[in-house]
Structure formats: structure tokens, C-alpha cells
Amino acid sequence: MKPVFEWVRVTRISSVAERTFVIAFKEPKSAAAPGPGQFCMISPYPGSSNVYLPRPFSYFRAPANDTIEILFRTFGRATRWMASLAPGDRIGVFGPLGNTFNRQPGAERAILAGGGIGIPPIVLLALSLSRLANPPQIDLIYGEAYGSRVVDLAKVVPARVRWHITTEDGKIGVKGLVTEELSRILDTCKTPPAVYTCGPRAMMAVVAGMLTPEKVALFETACEENMACGRGICQGCVIPVKGEEDATRYVCCCTEGPVFNGFEVKWD
């Protein structure tokens, strides 16, 4: 399905945790329903902001057929601009772009690990997996540095998903890191699980270091890099992956990703 560029109006924006917001808008009319891991490029309406380039955001939820939700956290001027939007404001949306997480039919368990603002595609994946006719047992680990930044996912994540929260300050959930919780859950797996992750690069590198192809049925990571076009044209968003004879190849995060086989990414 082709991605669509359209100017849409913000229907709702709400603060859901410290520096963290959910923005909702009507899905472009002709766009396909986004899959877990896919993203859209969001840009300001001309003249409405000093933000120049569009920014990529993973889809968080599609709570109704024609509504899309994006979960974002303020870091720089683009996210601060987004946080300043109000219902009725126009934004450019170009999507859905990129590939999706894959299902591993043989795996009895799926472990999903989202760190910080890497959580949106992980939630969409949990929703997607739990809707399968024969879903795996799903464990979702959601880690934040601070309890104040934890987004309440209770109403979002289906009841069948077992979820685990870690915070580094210990204010909510288990005190510690996503990767420590992942390690504990991996120890309980009797058969190789499918492992999916999205979060800070350092976190995903640690996950990659914990796993081997023998231990898991599938290991997929959703990556992020600065992007301009979202369509493989600018070649700006490359991710280093293992090429032949361990040479580094650069592949576009936007078109060959953002979901990659975690064993193929060069994490160092």
C-alpha cells in the first residue's frame, strides 16, 4: 500500500506523563492501516513553526478506524512544537512508512521490551499479536528512567498481555533496567521465544549482547536515526549492519527498517 501525504487536523492532544504526550489526528483518507513498527513523518503546516524538516514517529495506536495516535516526548524543537499544538491545528502526515515487526508462528512466547519513548511500536505490536487467532503468550516490559515518565498503559494493553514495569528510580514497578527484567523472563522460557525491542540504542545493544540465534526464535529491533525524507531518497538515516566478511554496510532505516533483525545490526 502506498504511503500518503496529507494535511490533517489534530483532534486531541493530552499530556500523559512528564514531557510525554499523546496526539491524535484523523488518518489520511486513502492511507493503509499502519502495522506495528511502521512510522509516519509529521511536519508543520507552512509558516506555523520554525521546524523545517518533517520528523519520524512510530505509530502508537489506532483506537478507532479513522483515528491515529502518536505518543511522543519532548526533546528538541520539533517535539516542543508538537506539544504546543491544539485540536484543530493542521499538520502534515506522510505514511505509513517502513516495514513492520514480523510474527514468528512457531514461538510459544513473545517478549516485547520497550525502553523510554521506544514504547509506542511495542504497544502496537502487543495489540497486533494479541489479536491473532492463536496468539503467543505475550510479556511486555516497559522501562523508564523515572517513575514520573511512566505512561499508564493499563487501559491500552489487552488483559491477556503480562506486563512488567521497570524504573531506574524505583518509583513505579521494579527498580532496575528493562534488560534486567528481560533476563529474568528469558530464564523462564522453556522454548526459544520471539524477542522484540525498541528503545535507546545502548539498551538495544545490551539486549543484542544477551541473545544468540540459538536462544531465540526471532530477534527484531525497531531502530531510529535522523531522517529527512522517510522514503530512501536522502540516504540520511542509515544504520550500520553486518555485510559480507563482517564489512559494514549502511542501509536506510526508513526503507529497509525501521525493524531490523537484531543480530544483523552492528551495535558497537
Added chain:
Amino acid sequence: MNQTVRCMGLSFQNPVLVASGTFGYGDEYYDIMPFSSLGGLVTKTITAARREGNPPPRIVETDAGMLNSIGLANVGLECFLAEKLPWIAEHAGPARVIVNIAGFSVDEFVEVAAAVGSRPEVDALEINLGCPNVHAGYIHFGADRESVRRVISGVRKKVKLPVIAKLTPNVTDIASLAEVAIDAGADALSLINTLPGMKIDVAKQKPVLGMGFGGLSGPAIRPVGVACVYKVYQHMQRMSARVPIIGIGGISCGTDALEYILAGASLVQVGTASFVHPQAPGNVARQLAEYCETEGIASISDLVGLAQQR
């Protein structure tokens, strides 16, 4: 209305082209912005060998623009001719196909130009002189008169197609380099390539881009591009041989394009704006047509260079 522009012996259905590196090989945006409705497509730079490009991060936004250090990542000459060019030709319709080429030595420029120039699908070559010369201390070809002369005359001897010299603004006197390129046989000049820039991540206390430096593009460089076009056009009035100028740099609407045309450009290229809005090139062409219609201008070519002080 008729927007046709005659330039370099070619007919362009409108004066708006898409700039090298901002429209890939034409296929990526085709479903959203078919380049067949434009004056032409300028491909991503092609080098003899496939290039992986520079380590990330490769791009970052700046005020009113962006920095890039892609490192001329491209599929290489062989793959381009076998896989990309046939697709472009099949989908170009009336749009002109201009292939942008580069080399790291004069010989590489000539080799790539000869191979691309022998293909009937290609209407013109654009020579990217913003490339470091490995045989001359890695100074950009475009910054050195002798390198410009050798590359352009070398390519000129090998190809019959129109040759466009894409000049870098990072020189003391762009007009004198333009003159060298024209004397060496260039049929047109593309002005301008990106400007060198750097953004530093204050928290990490180091440059944001993997290579440190990048090329600045976007609205931030439009005044620089317009000034270069104006200066070169003015200089050419004193020369016996004059060639058309293609204006590039920060064009995202019809008014931006008009600035370049009034300064002396016969054609324009839309670049970074395509990243912001994939339909930007089409919008620029439409807005130029509307302007001519409203102002009662028979041909956009009548406006070329009108802003020169009279």
C-alpha cells in the same frame, strides 16, 4: 498554459527540475510526485564504483535548512545503467533526464561521463564539481580553476550531450570559475551546490554529524544562491560565450524560483524542499504558471535576468 523553456538545445515542458540527491533515482517519490510532470529529473550523483557513504548521523536540521554528509552514497555506474536508468527513461514522459556524475579523479569523471553519455535515454549530464580530488590534496574540483578546466574539457571531448557544470559557492570568485567552465565547453551552469557547515551537540561536546562537516541546504542558503546566479549572469554579459544558468538553493515556492529567474536563471531545481513536502516541485511549477497567467507574461524566459541593475 505553455511553460516551455528552450535551454541547451533542449525543450523543457516547464522550468522546474528536481535537484540531484533530493529525488533519488526517480522511483521513490513517483507515486506522490511523478517527475514526468516536471521540466526534468536530475539523478543522484553517480560514481564509477558503488559507494556505501559516510557513517551516521548523516543529516541534521539547522535553522531554516539542514546539513548533510551522505558521502555520495550511490549504486555505482554499472547498476545505475542496468537497473535505474531504464526505469527512469520509461517513466520520464516529456521530462528531461539529466544524470549527475562525479569522480575522485579527472579520469573517473571522464569514464563515468563517457559511459552515461553514450546512453540514448540521457538528455544531459550535470557534473558535480563538489567532490574532493584525490590527486590534488583532496581539494574540491570546483574550488580550483585548473581542476574545473580539466574535468569539463575532458568530459566535453567524450560526450555529445549538453554538459552542465554544477559549481560550488565555496570559492573566492564564482564568476571566474564559471568563466573557466564555459571556456572548457560547459553548455550550462548549475548554481549552487551546498555550503559547508557544522552543528555541535553541546551536551556531547562534539559535532552532530558522523563526519563533522556537512553541506548546508534549504531556505537558509537561498540568498547565497541568488547572489551567485546574479553575479555569474552579470559577469557573462561581458563574455563572448554565454550559457544558461540553472538556479538551485532553497527554492520551495514559486516566489523563490522567481528570485532566481529574475537574477538570471533560465531553469531552477527544487531540492531539500522535496523532503519537507514531496509535491513541492509540482507546486513550484504550478505557482510559476499562475504568476505568468496573472501578470500576463507570455513566457517565463522573458523574466530571465530582469533584476540585473539596468
